[in-house]
Amino acid sequence: MSGSQAIVEALKGEGVKTIFGIPGGAIMPVYDVLYDEKEIRHILMRHEQCAAHAADAYARVTGGPGVCMATSGPGATNLVTGIATAYMDSSPVIAITGQVPTSLIGRDAFQETDIIGITTPITKYNYQVRSVRDIPKIIKEAFYIATAGRPGPVLIDLPKDMQTGVDDVDFDVDVEIRGYKPNLDPHPLQVKRAVDILVEAERPIILAGGGIHWSNAYGELLRLAELLMAPVVTTFMGKGVIPENHPLCLGCIGMHGRVEANKSIMMADVVLAVGVRFSDRSTGKVDEFCTEAKIIHIDIDPSEIRKNVAVHLPIVADAKKALKAIIDELTRRGLKREKSEWLKRVETLKKEYADTEPGGELTGANAVKVLRKVLPENAIVATEVGQNQMWASLYFKVLKPKTFISSGGLGTMGFGFPASLGAKAARPDVPVVDIAGDGSFLMTEQDLATSVTEDLPVIVMVLNNSSLGMVAQWQRLFFGRRYSHTDLKGIPDFARLAEAFGARGVRVHSLNELEQVLKEAVKADVTVVIDVPIPREENVLPFVPPGKSLREMII
Ligand SMILES: Cc1ncc(C[n+]2csc(CCOP(=O)(O)OP(=O)(O)O)c2C)c(N)n1
Numbered sequence: 001m002s003g004s005q006a007i008v009e010a011l012k013g014e015g016v017k018t019i020f021g022i023p024g025g026a027i028m029p030v031y032d033v034l035y036d037e038k039e040i041r042h043i044l045m046r047h048e049q050c051a052a053h054a055a056d057a058y059a060r061v062t063g064g065p066g067v068c069m070a071t072s073g074p075g076a077t078n079l080v081t082g083i084a085t086a087y088m089d090s091s092p093v094i095a096i097t098g099q100v101p102t103s104l105i106g107r108d109a110f111q112e113t114d115i116i117g118i119t120t121p122i123t124k125y126n127y128q129v130r131s132v133r134d135i136p137k138i139i140k141e142a143f144y145i146a147t148a149g150r151p152g153p154v155l156i157d158l159p160k161d162m163q164t165g166v167d168d169v170d171f172d173v174d175v176e177i178r179g180y181k182p183n184l185d186p187h188p189l190q191v192k193r194a195v196d197i198l199v200e201a202e203r204p205i206i207l208a209g210g211g212i213h214w215s216n217a218y219g220e221l222l223r224l225a226e227l228l229m230a231p232v233v234t235t236f237m238g239k240g241v242i243p244e245n246h247p248l249c250l251g252c253i254g255m256h257g258r259v260e261a262n263k264s265i266m267m268a269d270v271v272l273a274v275g276v277r278f279s280d281r282s283t284g285k286v287d288e289f290c291t292e293a294k295i296i297h298i299d300i301d302p303s304e305i306r307k308n309v310a311v312h313l314p315i316v317a318d319a320k321k322a323l324k325a326i327i328d329e330l331t332r333r334g335l336k337r338e339k340s341e342w343l344k345r346v347e348t349l350k351k352e353y354a355d356t357e358p359g360g361e362l363t364g365a366n367a368v369k370v371l372r373k374v375l376p377e378n379a380i381v382a383t384e385v386g387q388n389q390m391w392a393s394l395y396f397k398v399l400k401p402k403t404f405i406s407s408g409g410l411g412t413m414g415f416g417f418p419a420s421l422g423a424k425a426a427r428p429d430v431p432v433v434d435i436a437g438d439g440s441f442l443m444t445e446q447d448l449a450t451s452v453t454e455d456l457p458v459i460v461m462v463l464n465n466s467s468l469g470m471v472a473q474w475q476r477l478f479f480g481r482r483y484s485h486t487d488l489k490g491i492p493d494f495a496r497l498a499e500a501f502g503a504r505g506v507r508v509h510s511l512n513e514l515e516q517v518l519k520e521a522v523k524a525d526v527t528v529v530i531d532v533p534i535p536r537e538e539n540v541l542p543f544v545p546p547g548k549s550l551r552e553m554i555i
Helices: 003-013 025-034 048-062 074-088 115-122 132-147 160-164 188-200 211-215 218-228 259-267 319-332 341-352 364-374 387-395 416-426 438-453 469-478 494-500 511-524
Strands: 018-021 041-044 066-070 093-099 125-128 154-159 204-208 232-234 249-252 270-274 294-299 313-316 380-383 432-437 459-464 504-507 528-533
Touching: 003 025, 003 132, 003 160, 018 048, 018 416, 025 066, 025 093, 025 160, 041 416, 041 438, 048 066, 048 074, 048 093, 048 416, 048 438, 066 074, 074 093, 074 115, 093 115, 093 132, 093 160, 115 125, 115 154, 125 132, 132 154, 154 160, 188 270, 188 294, 188 313, 188 319, 204 218, 204 259, 211 319, 218 319, 232 259, 249 259, 249 387, 259 341, 270 319, 294 319, 364 387, 364 432, 364 459, 364 511, 380 387, 380 416, 387 432, 387 459, 387 469, 416 432, 416 438, 432 438, 438 459, 438 494, 459 494, 459 511, 494 504, 494 528, 504 511, 511 528
Parallel strands: 018 041, 018 066, 066 093, 093 154, 125 154, 204 232, 204 270, 232 249, 270 294, 294 313, 380 432, 432 459, 459 528, 504 528
Antiparallel strands: none
């Protein structure tokens, strides 16, 4: 069997149904096999960066790996931003790249690039295939590494002679990686100590992060919160790990966290942090983050422990298992919690800062609130980066797990639109919307072609402030309104741009009109770009200025 056939067979063995990619010289033998392939759908993207983002979103929506493919050289380097995005957000992406034949490696061959060197710091692991016989083992290991423990991207580089070469290939292989056996079970003694701390706590709070998504610990999180009667705040990546309309949920903490969430976590005496990495974006000035509180940190990745924040008690384990162990121990001790003074205080705060109904002007904040009103609970929302993302974080209440997708760690403009396509490929049955900024959408809008031709209908709601809004906001607040290169002069007519690709395009002028157009777009299930003009100087608030503590947020 040829290496290319072996690759496709091995991918099928891993249950791969969808690949996002673009062919090119150094990956053509694999594409030739895909030509006859019935079980795998290949989605032709218009930029490899989009292929990687789409695969990443596919992974976030399904909870399993997403696969992207590119040729060597420029195809491979175009994947890099997408791979780095997946790495920062712990998403299991399998990136497959073509490579020049082994005899030409290191000789500056046409379209050669050292993608192994380039991606070493942004992948969990990477491989270059050097023998056709190794292919089944490498593919199996790659999927194992990408998904076991803390998920992350894995790259497989395929020299062209490994694709065309023929050998005996045995698919009956086992994965046994010495030195990589993530610890899943919590240490019983640490569980007991955690419970001791939680039982004593007067003002406990749960800080839940993206790790809850990957370990599917939603039920356990909710049970524990209700058992402890403890409020829950989330990181941005944790958005949606608890229904955001749940009475105990206070929303996201951080630079653009909700006021009630930031205030509450800073008042807590015990923080139970689960599946979080204490990013500076979440903690604000780290030296002043919850210094009075005892922090219990549950994480599957031991290297996260005390990386950013000093913790009182670490538990290295799978979030679901750790939470379950804590619940069992609390139940064994017969814990019964009444509504505490603490919870009443938090509820008062929550009421004080509750959202107002959308009304009046067409603003970014109002547009997002209207979108929430219109979309069904199971709709998936992706975002770009900037103010649009933070309005989404503040006002789009996520009600179901794995329905909110955004580039948190890397903050990648241009992520949301291709991510929405990946999400739609994974869940064609639900409406998918990209909340976009004009600047971000212009980075990957060429994949409107993919949306139309590959039958991946999504809605793009462009919050159009004719500027790189978030940067302009910083300039307004910290640089004396010196708007250096943030005015996006010459914005295209987004509605006509959409039409040029064969999609629908509409420009709206009022909130009512937006609501109508959104309703129709959801029903029509075709690709629609909605141009939503918003005030150029609308700010996202609250805002914790960079380098300041969460206490110093501007409201
Ligand atoms: C690829 C990339 N380049 C630059 C930035 C820096 N950056 C962060 S937000 C932002 C502005 C985003 O503008 P837009 O997409 O119009 O969204 P808005 O903030 O106006 O909602 C920029 C340039 C980034 N995050 N990503």
